[in-house]
Amino acid sequence: MANTSVDVKELPACYVFVADVPGLKNSDIKVQIENDSILKISGERKREDGPNVDVKYVRVERAVGKFMRKFNLPANANLEAVSASCQDGLLTVTVPKVPPPEPHKPKTFDVQVATASVGPK
Amino acid sequence: MANTSVDVKELPACYVFVADVPGLKNSDIKVQIENDSILKISGERKREDGPNVDVKYVRVERAVGKFMRKFNLPANANLEAVSASCQDGLLTVTVPKVPPPEPHKPKTFDVQVATASVGPK
Numbered sequence: 001m002a003n004t005s006v007d008v009k010e011l012p013a014c015y016v017f018v019a020d021v022p023g024l025k026n027s028d029i030k031v032q033i034e035n036d037s038i039l040k041i042s043g044e045r046k047r048e049d050g051p052n053v054d055v056k057y058v059r060v061e062r063a064v065g066k067f068m069r070k071f072n073l074p075a076n077a078n079l080e081a082v083s084a085s086c087q088d089g090l091l092t093v094t095v096p097k098v099p100p101p102e103p104h105k106p107k108t109f110d111v112q113v114a115t116a117s118v119g120p121k
Numbered sequence: 122m123a124n125t126s127v128d129v130k131e132l133p134a135c136y137v138f139v140a141d142v143p144g145l146k147n148s149d150i151k152v153q154i155e156n157d158s159i160l161k162i163s164g165e166r167k168r169e170d171g172p173n174v175d176v177k178y179v180r181v182e183r184a185v186g187k188f189m190r191k192f193n194l195p196a197n198a199n200l201e202a203v204s205a206s207c208q209d210g211l212l213t214v215t216v217p218k219v220p221p222p223e224p225h226k227p228k229t230f231d232v233q234v235a236t237a238s239v240g241p242k
Contacts, residue, residue: 008180009170018169020183022141022210048139048211049130059129062141089143089210090169 004067006041015077015095017041019069022062022089023048031084031093034070039082039093042068076100125188127162136198136216138162140190143183143210144169152205152214155191160203160214163189197221 006019019041021029029043044066049055073079078096085092127140140162142150150164165187170176194200199217206213 005182005184006180007168007178007183010177010179012175015179018183020141020143020210022143025209047128054133056131057128058131058136059127061126062128062139063126088146089141 003063004041004069006069006071008071014097015074017071017091017093017095019091019093020089021045021086021091024086024089024091026086029084029086029091031082031091033073033079033082036079037073039071039073039095040068041070041091041093042066124184125162125190127190127192129192135218136195138192138212138214138216140212140214141210142166142207142212145207145210145212147207150205150207150212152203152212154194154200154203157200158194158198160192160194160216161189162191162212162214163187 004019004021006017009016009018017039021043023045024043029041032040032042034040045062045064047064073095076097078098081096083094125140125142127138130137130139138160142164144166145164149166150162153161153163155161166183166185168185194216197218199219202217204215
């Protein structure tokens with residue numbers, strides 16, 4: 001299984017997941033939400049050679065194979081608005097936050113000044 | 122220092138070096154030949170945020186910083202024709218081979234049939 005390093009950062013309006021996926025394109029990567037609370041990133045890295053039999057590997061350091069990472073999402077994650085994009089071998093998944101409910105403002109009432117008549121009519 | 126994994130492969134006509142450089146572009150990477158025999162790949166990985174102070178890192182796994190790798194090149198490497206390109210977070214350096222000298226073919230001579238006169242003139 002290929003190792004895939006991921007940074008997670010929090011911004012005022014969203015959470016952002018950044019994964020190193022060198023050599024992969026959008027179509028090679030799957031981003032899913034499981035159980036309404038888990039972000040799952042998966043895919044597979046392959047060698048680029050294809051059926052080229054004339055290649056002899058002198059040194060092999062890059063990891064290939066399937067990879068999968070899961071992250072618990074916070075309660076305020078807006079699962080309907082998750083977006084993902086891949087560029088220059090970096091996958092970026094953006095999970096917007098649900099805006100917090102408006103705080104309950106104390107209610108204020110105008111005090112009516114009642115003009116009371118004093119004494120018997 | 123950021124780790125940078127490199128595969129080295131040999132093809133019939135060239136050597137190919139493939140390095141994982143997620144998030145980097147052509148202009149972020151330096152490819153040099155030192156002492157007519159050493160391939161040097163160097164660069165720097167940075168976080169993408171810039172001066173954004175509203176970012177809070179919840180998890181940090183991706184390595185950043187300067188990186189450098191050196192490789193001895195074989196004697197038949199054609200240093201005048203090295204090329205490098207970067208796409209989808211993969212750097213590919215191609216070092217063509219100098220074609221081997223033509224093997225010395227055995228020389229053949231036609232045997233002249235001398236018409237010798239036999240006996241005294």
